[in-house]
Amino acid sequence: MNRQKTVVLLIGSPRGRKSTSFSLGNYLCQKLEEEWTVKYGYIQQLVMREEKHLELITLMNTADIIIFSFPLYVDQLPSTAIRAFEVLYKNRTEISNRKQKIFLPIGNCGFPEASQIDLALEICHNFANAMNFQWRGGIKLGGGEAIHGICLEERGGMVRNQIKGLDGAAEALLRDDAIPQEVIDLIAREIIPKGLYKGMGNMGWRIRALKHWNMFNLKKKPYKK
Amino acid sequence: MKALLLNGMRDLNVEITQIHDKTMFLLRTFQFHVNDVPLKDRKIAPCLGCFECWVKTPGICKINDYGQKLAELMVQSDLVIHLTPITFGGYSSKLKAVIDRSIPIILPFFRKHKGEIHHKQRYKNRACLIVIGYQENGVYHNEETFKKLIYRNSLNMAPPVYHVQIVKKGQDLSEFHTELKACLEEVRAHLE
Ligand SMILES: Cc1cc2nc3c(=O)[nH]c(=O)nc-3n(C[C@H](O)[C@H](O)[C@H](O)COP(=O)(O)O)c2cc1C
Numbered sequence: 001m002n003r004q005k006t007v008v009l010l011i012g013s014p015r016g017r018k019s020t021s022f023s024l025g026n027y028l029c030q031k032l033e034e035e036w037t038v039k040y041g042y043i044q045q046l047v048m049r050e051e052k053h054l055e056l057i058t059l060m061n062t063a064d065i066i067i068f069s070f071p072l073y074v075d076q077l078p079s080t081a082i083r084a085f086e087v088l089y090k091n092r093t094e095i096s097n098r099k100q101k102i103f104l105p106i107g108n109c110g111f112p113e114a115s116q117i118d119l120a121l122e123i124c125h126n127f128a129n130a131m132n133f134q135w136r137g138g139i140k141l142g143g144g145e146a147i148h149g150i151c152l153e154e155r156g157g158m159v160r161n162q163i164k165g166l167d168g169a170a171e172a173l174l175r176d177d178a179i180p181q182e183v184i185d186l187i188a189r190e191i192i193p194k195g196l197y198k199g200m201g202n203m204g205w206r207i208r209a210l211k212h213w214n215m216f217n218l219k220k221k222p223y224k225k
Numbered sequence: 226m227k228a229l230l231l232n233g234m235r236d237l238n239v240e241i242t243q244i245h246d247k248t249m250f251l252l253r254t255f256q257f258h259v260n261d262v263p264l265k266d267r268k269i270a271p272c273l274g275c276f277e278c279w280v281k282t283p284g285i286c287k288i289n290d291y292g293q294k295l296a297e298l299m300v301q302s303d304l305v306i307h308l309t310p311i312t313f314g315g316y317s318s319k320l321k322a323v324i325d326r327s328i329p330i331i332l333p334f335f336r337k338h339k340g341e342i343h344h345k346q347r348y349k350n351r352a353c354l355i356v357i358g359y360q361e362n363g364v365y366h367n368e369e370t371f372k373k374l375i376y377r378n379s380l381n382m383a384p385p386v387y388h389v390q391i392v393k394k395g396q397d398l399s400e401f402h403t404e405l406k407a408c409l410e411e412v413r414a415h416l417e
Contacts, residue, residue, distance in 0.1 A: 014271060014272065014274045015273075071274065073325050074321075074325060074378065075377040075378055078321075078325060079321035079322035079325050082317070111335075111343070113341055122314060123313045126367045130313065194342065197342060198336075198342060202333075205279060205333040208276070208280045209279075209280040209283075212280060212281040214280060214281060218279065218332070218333065219283070219332060220283040220284050222284040222285050223296070223297045223300040223301060224348065225300070225301055225350065
């Protein structure tokens with residue numbers, strides 16, 4: 001039996017609890033909560049105002065495992081997540097036992113290929129090294145909009161590989177192991193086949209625009225030279 | 226010819242300021258009309274991830290601050306220059322806020338490019354891109370990651386010409402000057 005540990009789930013999406021980042025991180029944390037304590041932090045709320053930075057640092061001090069779940073924004077982390085990294089690095093001496101802390105990023109992106117997140121995970125790895133945190137691998141998932149903040153069990157069969165994979169990730173963490181490559185690969189499997197994605201995705205934007213009576217306006221060029 | 230220089234320095238740094246000044250000097254020599262934007266003096270809200278700039282007000286972000294104006298300036302410029310301290314291999318958070326807020330200038334629709342899915346461009350004429358990364362010592366400022374990032378950005382943003390230049394802490398700037406001059410010559414040749 002493991003000693004009681006504290007997991008901090010940091011949500012790097014501005015959509016907060018309505019984000020795919022939350023769906024993924026929360027699923028994993030619910031598994032870990034069976035044995036450990038889980039705390040939640042929302043990066044957007046913790047970095048925008050300087051007076052909140054202390055709260056972020058305090059939260060990091062309580063963590064044995066930091067799970068950082070984020071969306072891919074223009075090939076890397078959203079600006080607020082980078083801000084969190086900057087703040088934590090600047091204040092690193094205020095965070096104790098850094099070598100004992102595990103940093104596990106979970107990236108999700110809109111495009112179907114999870115590999116588009118590799119670079120953002122590399123940035124997370126650079127951050128973990130700079131902080132002296134332990135690295136156990138990074139998790140990535142493509143086609144994140146298909147989850148769109150809905151809880152994974154509700155999404156059902158479409159995300160069966162991801163559910164199985166996250167179960168495997170939880171088991172590895174509970175065993176104090178690195179996340180096995182097969183688990184990472186399972187979560188990275190395409191939710192929607194690439195061949196179908198383009199057509200379905202394009203239609204999806206038009207359907208979303210319909211709500212705003214905008215279906216045929218989407219190619220407007222308001223800033224044309 | 227119009228250029229937009231986005232300076233992503235957060236805390237005052239003498240060397241980044243020198244790089245900035247050299248860049249401004251060269252841009253003027255090449256007769257660019259320059260919009261010089263020191264981001265540390267600007268409050269730019271982060272992207273909300275709502276996609277309303279694609280489906281509700283196509284091409285315009287709903288946050289009415291200077292970030293909205295910068296997206297417009299990006300479209301209207303012939304050349305955009307990003308100057309940033311390399312931050313864990315990426316942009317500084319200041320510059321990244323502007324980049325995140327620039328997604329209205331692409332379309333939501335998908336295309337296949339080099340075997341991957343990417344977005345289609347909203348505007349036919351796009352600005353050339355020069356990225357200048359300032360690298361301090363240590364892993365915090367990973368140069369290799371940074372180069373890969375700019376390559377990936379070029380796949381998504383499709384600038385007609387793009388260049389990355391890394392300036393290391395303490396480096397003599399004459400080499401930077403020569404390299405940037407060559408880049409600007411290439412940009413000018415493209416624009417003529
Ligand atoms: C500003 C912005 C930039 C984005 N850039 C990318 C990108 O470069 N590649 C990609 O695959 N998806 C990109 N996306 C899509 C998001 O990664 C995707 O919608 C994700 O599922 C959102 O997750 P969340 O609900 O956790 O915020 C971008 C979204 C926004 C708002």
